[in-house]
Amino acid sequence: MTHTSEERVPQAPGSDDAPQSAQIIPxxxxxxxLQRAVQxxxxxxxxxxxxxxxxxxARQAITFAIAxxxxxIIFTGFVVSVxxxxxxxxxxxxxxATANVEQPAQPVVEDPPQQQPGVVMLLPDKTIQPIKPAEKKEEPPKSPPTP
Known part of the structure; x- marks a missing residue:
């Protein structure tokens, strides 16, 4: 049996002799x-x-109010403490308070402020006694020498 070249040519895939692809059958x-009850x-x-x-x-509003x-309480406590x-x-x-601690017996009297714009007057505190300078002992004048 001799075969010619035409016989050896592969057949087209659409031909009847080609094997069919496998089918998946579930x-x-x-x-x-039990399975039906669970499902x-x-x-x-x-x-x-x-x-x-x-x-x-109403239920949402009540829940919000309770929350x-x-x-x-925390916010109010913070504000009160500050x-x-x-x-x-x-x-x-x-x-x-500082004046009352130092000298509580003397009342504080303030002078009315003067109406001079741009001028600041510093007045000494009247409650403090000024310190007097030490007195120098004066020597009697020297008399001229007598002859």
Missing amino acids: FERPQNE RRAQEHLEALSVKPKKSF LIPVG QAVRFISSLYLSPQ
């Missing part, structure tokens, strides 16, 4: 009763999660 086993339960749970009840506005209580520190420091740093 193998499904029928579900038993039903899971489906019901997913449906229940997708339908959320609508929250009422604000501790925030308000004001207390300012009040105490103003008591200790005021000039009246």
Whole structure:
């Protein structure tokens, strides 16, 4: 048997002699009763999660008000403590408090300010006694020598 070159030419893929491709046939086993019950339960749970009840506005407002209580207490406590520190420091740093500590018996009398713009007058404190300079002992004048 001799073959010619025409016989050796491969056949086209669309010809009837070509092998067919494999097909995947799914193998499904029928579900038993337990599997069906589990699947039903899971489906019901997913449906229940997708339908959320609508929250009422009153409930949201009450929840917000209750949540604000501790925030308000903390904020108020902070403001009160800052004001207390300012009040105490103003008591200790005021000039009246320092004057009262040094000399509480003498009342403080202030002169009315003079109306001269641009001029600052420094007046000595009247509560402090000026220090007198030390007195020099004077020697009697020398008399002229007598002959």
